[in-house]
Amino acid sequence: MKEAENQRKISANLRENEKYLRSRLEKCSDILIRSMRLGEKQKVDCLMVYIEVAVSNMMLDDSAIGKMINHFWEISPEQIQEFIKNNSLGIADVKKLTDMNEALAAMLAGNAVFFIDGYDRAMKISSKGYPSMGVMEAESEKVLRGSREGFSDSVKSNSALVRKRLRDTRLKVEEYYTGVRTHTLTQVLYMEDLVHEELLEQVKERLGRFRIDGILDSGMLEQLTEDVWYSPFPQYQTTQRPDRAVQEILNGKVVILCDNSPEALILPGNFNSFMESSEDWYHRFEMASFLRTLRYLAVIMATVLPGLYLAVIRFHTQILPSALILSLAQAREGVPFSSVTELIFLELSFELIREAGVRVPGTLGNAIGIVGGLVIGQAAVEANLVSPIVVMIVALTALGSMTVPNEEFAAAFRLLKYVFLILGGYLGIYGIVLGVYLTIAHLAGLSSFGVPYLVPFIKKDPHEEKGEGIWRAPLRMRWRRPLYAREEQRIRLKRKEPLS
Structure with missing residues (x-):
């Protein structure tokens, strides 16, 4: 019975429609139901339903809705229905609705819905x-x-920013609604002639695989649709930059935009794409290659350095020069904690400062991060709770994690750091080697929508061009697209023949 009620058709009797709407929208004070009489001698009853904030100034002369209503004041009832059926005013983005559920969904999406007596359709008219x-x-x-x-936060604005940079009709934007109660608008963007059909079908299948109350951010979509849910490494690349999204679409990837979220999801994701920055394409290849190399070294340092320090000072002091061993021993003199406890304490203290700096609004957060790090580090050294070398190790580790362009990807290494810290602290170099082996084995087993996570280091295409890894080839040599694009569309750069 309830399902039949939800599938109620729009009646030609306006009073029945109004009664149903008022029952469904009871105690919704932000939704306005406005009755009016139009036509010659005001003979035709009409109804406008809209959200007060989403649709404003609807009676003004310069609005499409206002022009329509003003026109209806002067014509006969028969002409009104004829105009509505044919959309003779040419109002942009007008859709005829036959179902009350569709009408309510259109209204809740921020549009105005217009009903007229004697006509068994409603008109959805887009507003601001x-x-x-x-x-x-x-x-x-x-x-x-x-x-x-x-x-x-507006998905429509976000797709417009992509379209602004990619002015090609082959750019397709498909819309889906996710969330039983939120009806969150989700858009899938791709280049029709570049994307693999198998990838596109897999994306659509995963979006329709789950049923949930609501999707409030693209991060929820990411967690529900990723391949390996327990891995700390993200399998979707995220970006807040339209130009980065366009770059990946031109590579044959798919971009997912979610309403109320400023983060776009790019798939498939891989290790190397997380280490790239948008400006790598805008800088000269020498500087871009240098910065990429620096990021990879920084990731290694942020992950392995604390564990490697513990392994050396606890198990393998013989590999260090005597002067350095004496310096480290003197620095640790008087510290009451073990080296493992000391390092974990300082690492957690820095994580606490970082989290506090993020939560405090404005520039005060940056000040708290800098001052807090300096004050706590200096006070801990002077109180003989930690050694100065440990403060330096923690600072270098933090700097290394901050150089990763993608924060979600950097978070995986921030967690992995504690695993290496324990392995190095209790198993020495053997623990570090074991951690590296397990990490690489896990990454090698990961895939994102069928694409290996370690592409292009794991070569899947023998004809793939060079310069897709750590070294960025000169732009004039990047003439092929990566393996995400269709084979017949791999060529992206051609040199024009010189004029004779």
Whole structure:
């Protein structure tokens, strides 16, 4: 009975429609139901349903809805229905609805819905929609060169930012609604002639695989649809930058945009793509290659350095020069804790400072991070709770993790750091080697939508061009797309023949 009620058709009797709407929208004070009489001598009863904030100034002359209603004041009832059936005013984005569920969904999406007596259809008329923050700078992906625009909370604005950079009708934007109660709009963007059909079908299948109350951010989509849910390494690349999303679409990847989220999901994801920055394409290849190499060294340092320090000072002191051994021993003199406890204590203290700096608003957060690190580190050394060398180790580890362009990817190494710390502290170099082996084995076994996680280091295509890994080839030599694109569309750069 309840299912039949939800599938109720729109009636030609306006009073029945109004009664049903008022029963469904009872105690919804933010939703307005406005009755009006239009046509010559005001003979036709009409109804407009809309959210007060999402649809404003609807009676003004310069709005599409206002022009339609003003026109209806002067024509006969028969002409009104004829105009509605044919959309003679040419109002943009008008859709005829036959079901009350569709009408309510359209209204809750921020549109106005128009009913007229004697006509068994409703008209969905787009308006300005819900308020949003608008286009802002991408905070988490700062660059020195390139666009400053970042995604906003509005999925429509985000797809428009992509379309602004990729003005090709082969760019397809498919819409889906996820969440039984939230009906969150999700968009799938791809280049029709570049993307593999198998990848596209797999993405659509996974989006329709689950049933959940609501999707409030793209991170929830990511967790529900990824291959290996228990891995700390993300299998979706995330970005707040439209130019980065366009770069990956041109490589044959798929981008997912979720309403109310400024983060776009890029798939398939792989290790190397997380280590790339948008400006790697804008800098000269020498500098871009140097910065990529620096990032890889920083990741190794952020993961292995604390464990390697413990392994050396606890088990393998013979590999260090005598002067350095004496210096380390003197620095640790008087420290009451073991080296493992000392390092874990300082690492957790820094994580606490980092989290506090993120939660405190504005520039005060940055100040707390800097001052807190200096004060706590200096106070701990002077109180003889930790040695100065450990403060230096923790600082270098933190700097290494901050150089990773993707914060979610860096978080995986921040967790992995504690595993290496324990292995190095209690098993020495053998523990470090074991940790490296297990980490590489796990990464080698990961895949994202059928693509190995360690591409391009694991070569899947023998014809793949060089310069896709740590070294970035000159732009004029990047003439082939990666393996994500179809084989017949791999060529992306051609040199024009010189004029004779």
